Amino acid sequence: MIQENCKVASHVAISGGYSYLSLEAPGMAASAAPGQFVHVRVPGLEETAIRRPFSIFDARDGILTLLYKNVGRGTAALSKIAPGDAVDVLGPLGHGFPLKCSGTALLVGGGFGVAPLYFLARRLKEAGHADIVLFAGGRTAQDLLALDRFEALGVEARVATNDGSAGAQGLVTVPLDGCTAQLSKDGKAFEFFACGPDPMLKAVASRAVESGAKGWISMDRHMVCGVGACYACIQKTVRGNSRCCIEGPVFSAADLVW
Numbered sequence: 143m144i145q146e147n148c149k150v151a152s153h154v155a156i157s158g159g160y161s162y163l164s165l166e167a168p169g170m171a172a173s174a175a176p177g178q179f180v181h182v183r184v185p186g187l188e189e190t191a192i193r194r195p196f197s198i199f200d201a202r203d204g205i206l207t208l209l210y211k212n213v214g215r216g217t218a219a220l221s222k223i224a225p226g227d228a229v230d231v232l233g234p235l236g237h238g239f240p241l242k243c244s245g246t247a248l249l250v251g252g253g254f255g256v257a258p259l260y261f262l263a264r265r266l267k268e269a270g271h272a273d274i275v276l277f278a279g280g281r282t283a284q285d286l287l288a289l290d291r292f293e294a295l296g297v298e299a300r301v302a303t304n305d306g307s308a309g310a311q312g313l314v315t316v317p318l319d320g321c322t323a324q325l326s327k328d329g330k331a332f333e334f335f336a337c338g339p340d341p342m343l344k345a346v347a348s349r350a351v352e353s354g355a356k357g358w359i360s361m362d363r364h365m366v367c368g369v370g371a372c373y374a375c376i377q378k379t380v381r382g383n384s385r386c387c388i389e390g391p392v393f394s395a396a397d398l399v400w
């Protein structure tokens with residue numbers, strides 16, 4: 143774990159209140175793994191001492207990129223920082239996704255939940271794993287993020303929105319179920335990798351357990367210290383209470399208790 147005072151390399155707002163924030167963080171970028179997160183002390187809110195956790199969207203060439211949504215006080219303050227400003231960042235933290243997969247890797251992301259899945263897809267591709275499909279869901283088309291970047295990696299995306307403004311109308315589990323049914327019929331193996339809102343994660347985890355496939359679920363829990371000291375981020379598992387910040391955020395679907 144490293145604490146770096148990172149210079150903002152770029153900060154680009156996209157639609158729907160989402161932004162990409164790239165930071166000069168050579169130490170963290172070199173050691174980061176997909177599914178890990180960073181804990182950011184937001185400039186302008188230092189007096190609260192509480193950092194905000196964000197998944198690592200990408201890490202390469204000394205640059206760490208985050209994809210975040212402006213939802214409250216901390217992210218509103220974060221949205222105001224400009225290239226050249228300095229940000230105090232702690233990371234990389236937590237336990238990420240496995241970097242191998244048997245059969246097709248089914249990446250399931252809701253809203254900003256695609257953030258750790260992009261880094262994962264890039265690393266899996268670099269490791270020679272060709273069979274990756276992204277299932278992205280959101281309330282509207284504006285919540286379907288980074289699809290151009292997945293496409294540039296050569297990852298096929300199947301999308302669903304609640305209002306039908308892009309892709310299939312309804313939940314992302316609809317195209318997901320179609321795909322797993324076809325793979326099962328063809329006798330092909332698959333694994334699930336998911337990040338997003340709890341109902342989506344629960345739905346993916348239950349599909350993993352019921353199908354006997356492996357499932358890797360990144361849990362989003364409110365965090366305070368981010369390093370295992372405060373027990374604010376408890377997730378129930380078959381082994382008892384686990385701290386999301388150090389035992390997670392990625393857990394095996396079979397271990398989670400909902």
Ligand SMILES: Cc1cc2nc3c(=O)[nH]c(=O)nc-3n(C[C@H](O)[C@H](O)[C@H](O)COP(=O)(O)OP(=O)(O)OC[C@H]3O[C@@H](n4cnc5c(N)ncnc54)[C@H](O)[C@@H]3O)c2cc1C
Nearest residue numbers: 194195196197209210211213214215216217254257362363
């Ligand atoms: C491991 C991990 C990885 C994360 N990765 C990302 C990411 O890549 N991109 C991103 O945009 N966000 C991510 N989050 C969520 C992000 O940390 C919160 O949105 C942020 O802390 C909110 O801070 P705030 O002060 O702006 O909001 P607050 O003022 O604290 O809260 C505003 C609203 O956001 C809700 N909220 C607060 N914390 C969370 C949370 N952890 N998850 C969902 N809703 C929350 C509150 O219930 C409230 O409704 C991640 C969280 C965790 C635990």
Ligand code: FES
Nearest residue numbers: 366368372373387
């Ligand atoms: S956030 Fe403090 S133990 Fe996880």
